[in-house]
Amino acid sequence: MVSGISSSLDCDSIGDLAAAIYQCAKGPGEAEELVVSGSNLSELTESFKIKLAEAAKSQDFTQILSPRHHFEM
Amino acid sequence: MSDKLLISFGIPNSLQKHNRTDSSSSSNPIISVGDGVEREMLCCAFAEYQSVPNCFLAAQLDGTYGLATTPVAPLAASSSRQKDFAVFGALVGLLIINGIAPTPLDPVLLHYFLHDCDFNSITPGLLSEWHHQFYSMIQQWRDTGSNGDISPFSFWLAAYADNTEVSYIFGLDLSSAELELHNCCQISAIQNRDDELHVACAAFMVYRAVVGSEAPAHSDMRSFLSGFRLPTRNGFSLPKVSWHY
Numbered sequence: 452m453v454s455g456i457s458s459s460l461d462c463d464s465i466g467d468l469a470a471a472i473y474q475c476a477k478g479p480g481e482a483e484e485l486v487v488s489g490s491n492l493s494e495l496t497e498s499f500k501i502k503l504a505e506a507a508k509s510q511d512f513t514q515i516l517s518p519r520h521h522f523e524m
Numbered sequence: 525m526s527d528k529l530l531i532s533f534g535i536p537n538s539l540q541k542h543n544r545t546d547s548s549s550s551s552n553p554i555i556s557v558g559d560g561v562e563r564e565m566l567c568c569a570f571a572e573y574q575s576v577p578n579c580f581l582a583a584q585l586d587g588t589y590g591l592a593t594t595p596v597a598p599l600a601a602s603s604s605r606q607k608d609f610a611v612f613g614a615l616v617g618l619l620i621i622n623g624i625a626p627t628p629l630d631p632v633l634l635h636y637f638l639h640d641c642d643f644n645s646i647t648p649g650l651l652s653e654w655h656h657q658f659y660s661m662i663q664q665w666r667d668t669g670s671n672g673d674i675s676p677f678s679f680w681l682a683a684y685a686d687n688t689e690v691s692y693i694f695g696l697d698l699s700s701a702e703l704e705l706h707n708c709c710q711i712s713a714i715q716n717r718d719d720e721l722h723v724a725c726a727a728f729m730v731y732r733a734v735v736g737s738e739a740p741a742h743s744d745m746r747s748f749l750s751g752f753r754l755p756t757r758n759g760f761s762l763p764k765v766s767w768h769y
Binding site for chain 1: 555558561562564565568569572607610611613614615618621622623750751754755756757758760762765
């Protein structure tokens with residue numbers, strides 16, 4: 452069991468952890484969509500690292516932890 | 525869906541490749557999406573940080589690694605270094621969230637980070653589970669007491685209670701004479717100690733062995749944690765989740 456910032460996350464196994472945390476991190480309302488694309492794994496990774504750097508700079512990982520995230524290559 | 529072939533939704537990579545081959549004769553663009561792609565990308569990004577020796581990771585106990593902080597970093601205030609450590613921290617946090625162990629980082633160090641750098645979160649049970657030999661030494665140190673002979677601890681004191689880099693000691697770059705000199709200096713410095721200093725030495729050795737030579741306020745550590753915490757607009761951050769196993 453993992454308890455969250457204000458209430459318990461709905462998570463009983465490690466397999467559910469990501470979804471539970473994404474849900475907890477987004478807060479109320481519609482989640483922002485995160486789409487990361489690259490023509491291959493290397494490009495995809497670089498694109499994502501740029502997004503991580505931006506999120507770290509602004510100290511806002513809301514989009515990174517969005518339940519509506521898609522990684523495409 | 526009409527103009528795209530969706531290859532996978534979290535299916536094993538081998539199956540993705542199989543499907544990709546099958547569809548290669550089609551004129552449709554191929555898109556791989558899903559949990560499998562996400563996990564592979566996270567592992568690939570993390571591996572990039574492992575591939576640069578001694579730049580981001582430093583050898584610690586039992587084959588595990590901690591952060592390769594450098595005392596020069598706070599003086600330089602390098603923005604690229606801060607960015608690299610922040611992205612590295614975010615990747616480690618995301619790997620944990622996705623149930624992937626960020627090996628070879630020390631699990632005890634990760635536990636410490638997940639508990640917002642609360643040193644008291646490193647319990648004897650946790651230390652014993654992952655670093656049993658080191659834990660036994662700490663127990664023997666405590667049993668020795670402030671009036672006991674600490675010469676049998678000379679190696680540990682040299683490794684974890686002075687300013688010498690741990691990896692330097694473990695790399696055996698010190699000659700035996702140099703090591704002996706270090707040991708003598710350390711032992712003489714704390715030969716006359718009271719109970720409080722004796723206990724503090726144990727805590728200090730644990731900190732140095734698990735976390736490293738720098739405080740959480742060090743710029744490298746701070747940059748790493750700024751990513752690892754994954755703070756969001758609604759006040760969420762990874763260490764705010766209370767972890768019960």
